Amino acid sequence: MKVVNSLIENCFAIIELLAIEAGSTRLSDVADRLELQRSGAHRVLSTLVKLGWVEQDDATDLYRLSLKLPAIGYRFMQAASLPDVLQPVLDKIARESRELIRLAALAGSNLTTIAHAQGAQGSLICRSRTFPVLPLHVSASGKVWLATLSREAALKRALEAGLGKPGSYGPREIRTVDEFMLELDRTTTRGYGVALEEAEEAIGAVAAPIVTASGQFVGALAIVAPAFRLNEMRLAELGEQTKAGAAELALLWPLRSVAGPDTANDEAAE
Structure with missing residues (x-):
């Protein structure tokens, strides 16, 4: 498992991954692609959702980047x-x-x-x-x-x-x-x-x-x-x-x- 250097590093890694994928992504795929523990990836994604950088589909639980970053x-x-x-x-x-x-x-x-x-x-x-x-x-x-x-x-x-x-x-x-x-x-x-x-x-x-x-x-x-x-x-x-x-x-x-x-x-x- 990847050694975590900082939560900030993981936060931006997740944002970059979601930007590249563009569509909706499963929590497990985010964690596996970035070699993160799923619990840690979930915490970061939950925070990004709360701050408006990421959206989560209520029906599928899939994550996608919001329009906040491209707007900025x-x-x-x-x-x-x-x-x-x-x-x-x-x-x-x-x-x-x-x-x-x-x-x-x-x-x-x-x-x-x-x-x-x-x-x-x-x-x-x-x-x-x-x-x-x-x-x-x-x-x-x-x-x-x-x-x-x-x-x-x-x-x-x-x-x-x-x-x-x-x-x-x-x-x-x-x-x-x-x-x-x-x-x-x-x-x-x-x-x-x-x-x-x-x-x-x-x-x-x-x-x-x-x-x-x-x-x-x-x-x-x-x-x-x-x-x-x-x-x-x-x-x-x-x-x-x-x-x-x-x-x-x-x-x-x-x-x-x-x-x-x-x-x-x-x-x-x-």
């Missing part, structure tokens, strides 16, 4: 002027690429999806799963962040994200340390990250790092598409589009405080 997140994004400042850039890239665009921001030790734009049309619209917190070792955006860190720090992050524990993501999920290190080298050389059916089946993505003039990594711009459309030529084309878009976003970036002024430098020094 929306208010924060509005206060940070994100829609006004960055959304037009995302919309332009979506039109040019004719694919789904996703923007992730570095918040502490996580990459969090904060905005998107849809450029695909007709019946070939990409409907990929949205990861509120990106799985670092199998996502294109995660790879470009990890490539900016020291190899030791990157490996530590990847192991924490599930590297070496296959079965949680897509059929081409990176499974070994050697594969992971080789992928980081390729990402560094190209200047953009690629993930083909790694995070989820039939879906691929290309991402570029958003780096401010001071050299601080603050987020990643990704183009997401059905994997069958991503041949070598198309990957190279989208890679250049993400790099150009990320450079434009870096000039406008209003969320430096999300990552903190010294996050990137601290990580690189690990």
